[in-house]
């Protein structure tokens with residue numbers, strides 16, 4: 254069955270304790286809105302999740318929870334292909350090949366690696382963490398993705414993917430689609446509530462991070478305690494990173510331009526404004542949490558969804574891997590038409 258729609262692919266890590274408002278607004282909600290106009294492949298990168306120390310039982314649980322969460326937000330596995338990375342061995346296989354055309358210096362320049370490695374110190378960072386962006390390139394290239402909807406923190410990885418695809422194609426012949434860089438501009442970056450200079454992230458203290466699965470009272474408390482800036486004006490500006498961030502969140506949740514919100518809150522203090530943000534977040538997340546609980550109560554159903562997703566993903570990935578293996582000169586296994 255041929256599908257004329259452009260293909261997109263994106264992934265979200267299963268680690269930590271659930272999605273936060275940053276990847277919810279910056280990614281997951283956007284994924285849902287793209288599932289009809291595009292031939293969409295969405296996956297949980299569990300191979301990537303073990304590049305930092307992890308607990309196996311938690312990873313297993315979190316992977317299933319992440320799938321339930323995506324579906325609770327509105328991702329429909331009948332309309333998009335939803336799968337877990339380790340169910341498709343071609344990711345690791347292509348990752349190896351791409352690693353062999355990536356320069357050591359080129360990989361060393363990846364800022365996400367530098368940040369994470371610096372947080373621990375280089376001595377404890379793994380080779381897996383170092384080669385993480387190369388595996389990400391394999392994720393993207395296996396599916397011939399035309400576009401990769403990600404937040405701005407991932408754009409360097411998409412750039413590397415483009416470089417590797419072009420390099421491979423010119424060295425071994427046309428094999429891969431070179432994806433377009435796609436950064437989702439409006440909510441490209443949601444900042445931490447306590448330290449708006451940093452992007453919201455599961456690896457920062459919980460007070461600055463709103464989790465999709467946080468209890469409503471917790472969410473409200475975190476937003477009411479978000480750092481604001483001097484003055485009392487509700488206005489987006491470089492010297493008002495805290496207020497600007499909250500405006501961005503409210504704008505994304507209510508589909509209202511920031512300028513209109515500034516007008517709406519002209520004259521009201523930070524307190525009223527924060528209450529409005531907290532209300533909007535609660536109204537958004539409550540139904541998601543209800544659907545999530547119902548889905549998680551049926552792990553057999555989630556397992557069936559993933560089995561079907563893996564079949565669909567593999568049928569595409571296998572073709573691309575065979576082309577890449579052939580292009581680099583691997584001998585096809587005897588007795589089989591290809592790998």
Ligand code: TYM
Pocket residue numbers: 262263264265266267275276277278279280281298301388389392393401402403404405406407440441442443444452453454
């Ligand atoms: P991850 O799991 O860190 O984030 C998933 C998506 O959420 C976006 N995001 C944010 N957007 C706005 N504000 C924030 N504070 C914020 N934090 C995260 C990310 O940009 C991302 O789009 N390496 C990837 C996972 C991955 C992947 C892939 C993505 C693996 N292979 C192939 C795309 C294609 C990651 O760690 O995302």
